[in-house]
Amino acid sequence: xxxxxxxxxxxxxxxxxxxxxxxxxxxxxxxxxxxxxxxxxxxxxxxxxxxxxxxxxxxxxxxxxxxxxxxxxxxxxxxxxxxxxxxxxxxxxxxxxxxxxxxxxxxxxxxxxxxxxxxxxxxxxxxxxxxxxxxxxxxxxxxxxxxxxxxxxxxxxxxxxxxxxxxxxxxxxxxxxxxxxxxxxxxxxxxxxxxxxxxxxxxxxxxxxxxxxxxxxxxxxxxxxxxxxxxxxxxxxxxxxxxxxxxxxxxxxxxxxxxxxxxxxxxxxxxxxxxxxxxxxxxxxxxxxxxxxxxxxxxxxxxxxxxxxxxxxxxxxxxxxxxxxxxxxxxxxxxxxxxxx
Amino acid sequence: xxxxxxxxxxxxxxxxxxxxxxxxxxxxxxxxxxxxxxxxxxxxxxxxxxxxxxxxxxxxxxxxxxxxxxxxxxxxxxxxxxxxxxxxxxxxxxxxxxxxxxxxxxxxxxxxxxxxxxxxxxxxxxxxxxxxxxxxxxxxxxxxxxxxxxxxxxxxxxxxxxxxxxxxxxxxxxxxxxxxxxxxxxxxxxxxxxxxxxxxxxxxxxxxxxxxxxxxxxxxxxxxxxxxxxxxxxxxxxxxxxxxxxxxxxxxxxxxxxxxxxxxxxxxxxxxxxxxxxxxxxxxxxxxxxxxxxxxxxxxxxxxxxxxxxxxxxxxxxxxxxxxxxxxxxxxxxxxxxxxx
DNA sequence: ATGAAAGCGCTAACAG
DNA sequence: CTGTTAGCGCTTTCAT
Numbered sequence: 161x162x163x164x165x166x167x168x169x170x171x172x173x174x175x176x177x178x179x180x181x182x183x184x185x186x187x188x189x190x191x192x193x194x195x196x197x198x199x200x201x202x203x204x205x206x207x208x209x210x211x212x213x214x215x216x217x218x219x220x221x222x223x224x225x226x227x228x229x230x231x232x233x234x235x236x237x238x239x240x241x242x243x244x245x246x247x248x249x250x251x252x253x254x255x256x257x258x259x260x261x262x263x264x265x266x267x268x269x270x271x272x273x274x275x276x277x278x279x280x281x282x283x284x285x286x287x288x289x290x291x292x293x294x295x296x297x298x299x300x301x302x303x304x305x306x307x308x309x310x311x312x313x314x315x316x317x318x319x320x321x322x323x324x325x326x327x328x329x330x331x332x333x334x335x336x337x338x339x340x341x342x343x344x345x346x347x348x349x350x351x352x353x354x355x356x357x358x359x360x361x362x363x364x365x366x367x368x369x370x371x372x373x374x375x376x377x378x379x380x381x382x383x384x385x386x387x388x389x390x391x392x393x394x395x396x397x398x399x400x401x402x403x404x405x406x407x408x409x410x411x412x413x414x415x416x417x418x419x420x421x422x423x424x425x426x427x428x429x430x431x432x433x434x435x436x437x438x439x440x441x442x443x444x445x446x447x448x449x450x451x452x453x454x455x456x457x458x459x460x461x462x463x464x465x466x467x468x469x470x471x472x473x474x475x476x477x478x479x480x481x482x483x484x485x486x487x488x489x490x491x492x493x494x495x496x497x498x499x500x501x
Numbered sequence: 502x503x504x505x506x507x508x509x510x511x512x513x514x515x516x517x518x519x520x521x522x523x524x525x526x527x528x529x530x531x532x533x534x535x536x537x538x539x540x541x542x543x544x545x546x547x548x549x550x551x552x553x554x555x556x557x558x559x560x561x562x563x564x565x566x567x568x569x570x571x572x573x574x575x576x577x578x579x580x581x582x583x584x585x586x587x588x589x590x591x592x593x594x595x596x597x598x599x600x601x602x603x604x605x606x607x608x609x610x611x612x613x614x615x616x617x618x619x620x621x622x623x624x625x626x627x628x629x630x631x632x633x634x635x636x637x638x639x640x641x642x643x644x645x646x647x648x649x650x651x652x653x654x655x656x657x658x659x660x661x662x663x664x665x666x667x668x669x670x671x672x673x674x675x676x677x678x679x680x681x682x683x684x685x686x687x688x689x690x691x692x693x694x695x696x697x698x699x700x701x702x703x704x705x706x707x708x709x710x711x712x713x714x715x716x717x718x719x720x721x722x723x724x725x726x727x728x729x730x731x732x733x734x735x736x737x738x739x740x741x742x743x744x745x746x747x748x749x750x751x752x753x754x755x756x757x758x759x760x761x762x763x764x765x766x767x768x769x770x771x772x773x774x775x776x777x778x779x780x781x782x783x784x785x786x787x788x789x790x791x792x793x794x795x796x797x798x799x800x801x802x803x804x805x806x807x808x809x810x811x812x813x814x815x816x817x818x819x820x821x822x823x824x825x826x827x828x829x830x831x832x833x834x835x836x837x838x839x840x841x842x
Numbered sequence: 843a844t845g846a847a848a849g850c851g852c853t854a855a856c857a858g
Numbered sequence: 859c860t861g862t863t864a865g866c867g868c869t870t871t872c873a874t
Binding site for chain 3: 171183187217221225
Binding site: 169211214215216217218226237239242243245246249260261263276280281299300305388389391392418419422426446447448450 | 509510552554556557558559561577578580587590618621622623644645646728730731732759760767786787789
């Protein structure tokens with residue numbers, strides 16, 4: 161038990177308590193260099209008795225080594241990002257690197273601030289969502305001189321490394337599937353696209369592929385905030401009342417798609433006979449629905465893992481060779497809501 | 502644009518570039534002390550031209566001030582915790598404090614490790630989920646000499662401050678509602694209780710309140726991992742095949758409750774006529790379901806906000822007086838699945 | 843309003 | 859295997 165001092169404990173306290181020099185105490189605590197079993201035990205004993213916790217701030221300053229990896233994402237409530245984080249954790253857990261998460265709320269100014277804050281702690285690497293960043297952000301990232309992995313989206317010119325899917329291609333692929341199966345009157349529902357570049361790109365790819373076959377989106381609806389499931393429900397009702405001729409509804413994420421699906425089933429509408437549906441992401445959640453929503457895997461866990469692996473490899477001593485640009489291929493799951501008519 | 506140096510930029514670089522002493526540069530960058538507008542401008546110009554990002558590691562060491570608040574939670578995939586975080590953010594955004602999140606996976610040893618890691622950065626405060634911690638963890642927390650707020654659960658003796666609901670009371674309240682409405686044959690489904698103390702306490706409160714009226718849980722089922730919605734569905738099916746006499750199903754969270762609800766509706770079972778249902782948490786998600794599941798608000802956003810407010814108040818200069826022990830009262834929402842029979 | 847000196851707690855680099 | 863010395867990049871404190 162430590163006496164209730166005001167002053168926090170330092171290496172010196174452990175040194176005095178154990179009768180071993182600060183330097184050797186430091187070596188024991190960091191498991192670096194050779195220390196005799198006897199001294200080792202003495203030090204460990206003293207440290208744990210005092211309840212000493214090393215001061216990494218001093219350690220980092222002295223060694224100019226920081227085992228932190230900055231991870232910058234737009235949101236935690238999106239469900240997708242926690243899964244990316246989880247993938248990152250899977251891999252970093254095997255190393256001595258530690259993720260530190262910053263959240264931007266999809267706002268470029270906040271991204272800038274968060275980035276600045278994180279870089280001021282001199283992390284060893286950065287994993288950041290998206291490829292669009294303000295000039296200031298790009299400059300900071302470049303100037304930091306550390307590995308930077310941009311994730312989730314491969315449509316763009318990366319600063320350094322990049323792991324993701326082509327969002328445009330994802331949109332295109334789904335459009336092609338829809339057309340192939342004979343749907344022609346398509347409605348779209350999604351979040352506000354202004355700040356979510358990935359959703360926007362999927363949308364662009366989607367419309368372009370439709371256009372190639374002379375098909376245009378006939379109705380669209382956007383939302384923000386609130387329960388996505390409820391929003392999907394509401395928007396679907398609204399859209400079908402407005403545009404009863406639609407035979408397909410494309411949702412920019414699975415959650416609103418699920419809401420739409422529940423609504424349609426309740427109304428006794430024939431899915432996918434009368435109306436086909438598709439979402440995006442491949443959420444676990446879909447498994448519990450009455451019918452499997454067509455969707456497309458966004459590979460988010462794998463993206464996280466791959467990004468972390470790139471960082472870990474580049475930081476290894478000696479640095480390992482790795483592929484710096486990884487484009488994953490999302491797979492369409494037709495489920496029960498996308499069928500040849 | 503910074504020349505592509507190997508060495509990271511320091512205050513000295515800005516000092517030289519601007520012809521102002523390091524000390525004054527530091528003052529400008531921290532907005533502390535009086536600096537003439539002219540020098541100020543010169544410094545800012547030089548700093549941004551170089552792309553200088555201050556080194557907080559050095560700053561923190563010199564000032565022994567760190568604006569970090571350690572936030573330690575069991576999981577990010579639980580949906581509940583991101584909302585707590587969001588509440589914490591709401592409040593800390595107004596201050597210069599920054600949350601740093603650590604995840605324990607519900608494992609005490611990991612909690613210990615995460616805590617150790619975080620404390621080694623000398624944060625200014627800790628917000629940690631739950632009131633059960635290993636001795637080592639409690640010691641570290643005590644020895645750190647910083648404000649500690651334990652959250653989510655108020656059934657226990659806090660180390661310092663505490664914000665939460667009484668999980669036992671929450672379980673009891675739901676049991677009382679169920680009994681009041683005339684249900685007598687109750688089944689329970691939930692996660693493995695061993696490590697989730699809050700779920701366990703709710704369960705205990707629940708069974709005790711039932712017992713008081715001579716009612717016992719007649720069947721129970723536990724799960725772990727996988728899609729909660731799908732699990733709720735499967736467990737419900739299983740349980741009803743096994744125990745068709747049940748007239749009420751209590752789910753330890755809304756997600757599995759939603760799965761159960763969807764299953765029962767599909768089977769054409771009369772809810773709540775034949776079987777009543779209730780979950781726990783008060784998730785947004787429920788709004789989009791075909792029927793509103795009875796549940797109980799777990800006040801998670803408010804818990805986050807309150808905890809953050811306590812930390813902010815205690816860290817203010819001068820420290821503000823605040824209530825250190827806050828017990829929130831969860832409210833039962835009867836929805837459409839809990840009705841007098 | 844600005845500068846100079848000292849040192850935060852630790853570790854690199856070397857010496858023994 | 860263990861100890862000594864000299865900083866890491868900044869801020870505190872005190873002087874000017």
